[in-house]
Amino acid sequence: MKVFAVSDLHLPGGQDKPMDVFGGNWTGHLDKIRSDWREKVSENDAVLIAGDISWAMTLEQALPDLRALGDLPGKKIFIRGNHDYWWSGITALRRSAPDDSFYFLQNDCVRFDGLVVCGSRGWVCPGSADFAEEDRKIYAREGERFRLVFQNVEKARREGDKLICMIHYPPFNAKKEDTLFTAAFEKYGADKVVYGHLHGNAGAYAMRTERNGIEYILTSCDLLGFRLAQIY
Numbered sequence: 001m002k003v004f005a006v007s008d009l010h011l012p013g014g015q016d017k018p019m020d021v022f023g024g025n026w027t028g029h030l031d032k033i034r035s036d037w038r039e040k041v042s043e044n045d046a047v048l049i050a051g052d053i054s055w056a057m058t059l060e061q062a063l064p065d066l067r068a069l070g071d072l073p074g075k076k077i078f079i080r081g082n083h084d085y086w087w088s089g090i091t092a093l094r095r096s097a098p099d100d101s102f103y104f105l106q107n108d109c110v111r112f113d114g115l116v117v118c119g120s121r122g123w124v125c126p127g128s129a130d131f132a133e134e135d136r137k138i139y140a141r142e143g144e145r146f147r148l149v150f151q152n153v154e155k156a157r158r159e160g161d162k163l164i165c166m167i168h169y170p171p172f173n174a175k176k177e178d179t180l181f182t183a184a185f186e187k188y189g190a191d192k193v194v195y196g197h198l199h200g201n202a203g204a205y206a207m208r209t210e211r212n213g214i215e216y217i218l219t220s221c222d223l224l225g226f227r228l229a230q231i232y
Helices: 029-040 059-070 090-095 135-156 180-187
Strands: 003-006 046-050 075-079 102-104 108-112 115-120 162-167 192-195 208-211 214-218
Touching (some): 003 029, 046 115, 046 192, 075 115, 090 102, 115 135, 180 214
Parallel strands (some): 046 075, 075 102, 192 214
16 A cells, blocks of 8 residues: 655635635646546555645535545545634534545544554644744644544554654744654654645755654645655
8 A cells, every 4th residue: 555645735615715826836736636646546545635625614615625536546534724614523524525535533543554644733833933922822732632642543553553643734843843743753653744734935844854763744735746745
């Protein structure tokens, strides 16, 4: 089984949100992603989608965007991003999945073929340019959510399993300083971490970087040229 990742699709969700206002490279971006997806992914593979899936405000509005991914091959594993306002009750969301190739993670994990994938949204980290004092409480709460995530991982993981963690926000600041998130990933033996949220010029954030034995992979679709990144 091969594993790929992409994030920040920003599908329209019934909203008047043409993404080409952020640059001409966004014109027809879903078609570009779908084309690359079909070239790379087989039915036995998995694609991780690390948040900011749709501009929709309700689940009903988001369903057409999810269905636009439904005819693509492979398992599709999602976490929530900061713009996914339509993602509310996880039970209703899972019941509304277009088919059984969709997996929605909310403070939990899924396991198949010697691989465990877990995830949660995360938050902006201390030391980041946009971190304010009011962010500290949410940051702490999101760190606690990863504690719950790893409780589920410990129940599901078997000896020899690889562990991929998904988080929407960058799990560290531009200096790659320690955070609640990196501490959790290291404590529980993550192999790779997939994240998104950044667009345009990622600045000091490399597309792939190693930190304390863990590979961190930035997967925002525009930074990938609207192609999938291969994780395994």
